[in-house]
Amino acid sequence: MKRASWRAAGTVFMIAACVAWLVPVLFALYVSFRPYAETSQYGYVSLPHHLTFQNYVNAWTQSDMLRFFGNSVLITVPAVILTLLLASMVAFVVTRVSIKVNLALLLMFTAGNLLPPQVIITPLYRLYLLIPLPGFLSSSGYLYDSYTGLIVINVAFQLGFCVFVLSNYMRTIPDEMYEAAEVDGAGLWARYWRMTMPLCRPALAALATLLTTWIYNDFFWAITLISTGGKRPVTSALANLQGQFVSNQNLIAAAAMIVAVPTLVVYLLLQRQFIAGLTLGSTKG
Amino acid sequence: MLAIPVLADLAFIWGPAVVSIALSLFKWSGIGGLHARSCITGGLFPDNGCFTGLGNYNEAATNYPPFWPAVEHNLIWLAVFVFVATPLGMFFAVLIDTGLRGNRVYQTVLFLPVMLSLALIGIIWEFFYSPNYGLINTVIGHNTNANLIDWLGDPSLNLWAVLVEASWRQAGYVMVLYLAGLKAVDANLKEAARIDGANAWQTFWRVTFPSMMPMNIVVAVVTVIESLRAFDLVYITNKGTNGLELLSALVTNNIVGETSRIGFGSAIGVVLLVISLVPISAFLYQMFVRREAR
16 A cells, blocks of 8 residues: 555656656747747747747758758768777777787776866867868868868767777677687687677667767867858757847747757667667676 | 777877866967967066966966856756756656656656757757746746846856756766666565565665665766766856856867967866866776776
8 A cells, every 4th residue: 555655656756757857848849830920929838829830941941951960960970980980999909909008098098088078178179270181171271170170079089988888898798709710710800890890789889879969969079179150060050040040039949949850860769779878888897 | 900099089188188287387379389488477468378387277266257156156066966966867767667657758758858969958948948938937927027037147046047957957867877777786685675674765775776886986977077067058058157157168268269368278177177087087996997806
């Protein structure tokens, strides 16, 4: 009896929490569907007279949204692939090749990922202004204000977490498999690419989901290392749109919802992968 | 196989971290070169590109009004995460783990904010807090010009308003971490405690919680690091000014603002670095040193 009433209280609490959790998102969604003329007269908290997609159409056409999404793709896709490729190599060497500095390497990568980005931004900003790049990699001629620069820092910064997770994962592969492969004459590269990588597929899939979301969601690197508005990926472009649409908040709501779409797709389809990625690094320790 | 990733990490993460310590000892606008000579005070123009020793730190502590408020706000941020967001997330996880009906739905809903970017979260909440039209003021009847509450504009309120946004996300994050931690706890332990007459409260604190130790460390580190990294929410709200100063925002404002103060920005960065090294070392110790010893 007492147990049943505890469960009931728990259920009520969770339902209340879920409602409270959804309200801010649903409220912004509601605003995005209402004409500006109506909400400026009655406020956001009012019954709708019209619901419309016009804010979405306007937010899309009055900004360079397609271009910003293109920028996000151009940055996120190569960054995710490069991060996973490089991190898996480090993790493989650290776990499977016995060299003296293994622990030091692992410490260096893991700690690097934990630093607040603001700790390194000042020298990084100067460094980016010093490193010249050929025109096909950067229209600005430097790492600063280029897609390449943004890819580089995202890769460098996320490497740590991925090395940590992948090395934990690779440690669970039995040594006997490697011994057998070596007896069969598999070289270092074959043991990495043909044997370890396929075995790590679940971890790689989870990390790919996580990295795609994180890099897509990045705000800090993009606002500090990209100065040309038109080169910004969509998450950081949102801050500029906020200024551009300042007189029409409903448009901002619609723009925010458009920007949320890719993460919502991941949320609905790949939530399991995302959570697996978040917890992989911490449960196997 | 190691060269490229190691070089990338050294050049773009650790290099800058070390260089920022060196730069913090100089007074530099970023224009002109750096010189290995001491700064001259009292000249016609402020001296530039010169060695000032601990001058930047001294200036931050004594002659830079936003510095101490930023330290205070970072501490408040940490306190709210430690005492509100993290316990709330843990409580969600424990309730979901007891197998309440509909627990998949609860988990999915509470996890939603973790997927959204912080910049987006800041924008979404602006509708909630909007002074004239927003949800909160309309509900509590403070939406007329005579009695407006400006949640995000009033410097005595806005930190708390933004902390609600931050906790909204952080609690979901902590929840999924603890859900994984709870799944790893041996069910027999809990059963044994129950048979010995322990109630749910005792079982959790004396049996379940201590056996989740690795996860507790991860959550503790995430809590501290996330409160030091806090940036996006305050930056999207008002660029980290007027009640929302944070160390991270001060660093950024000193390099991307109209006044570029490289040395001074680095000094604040170093302050942030030194503080961050505490939780980072704790984490590394737990994850590597203790595990290697096992």
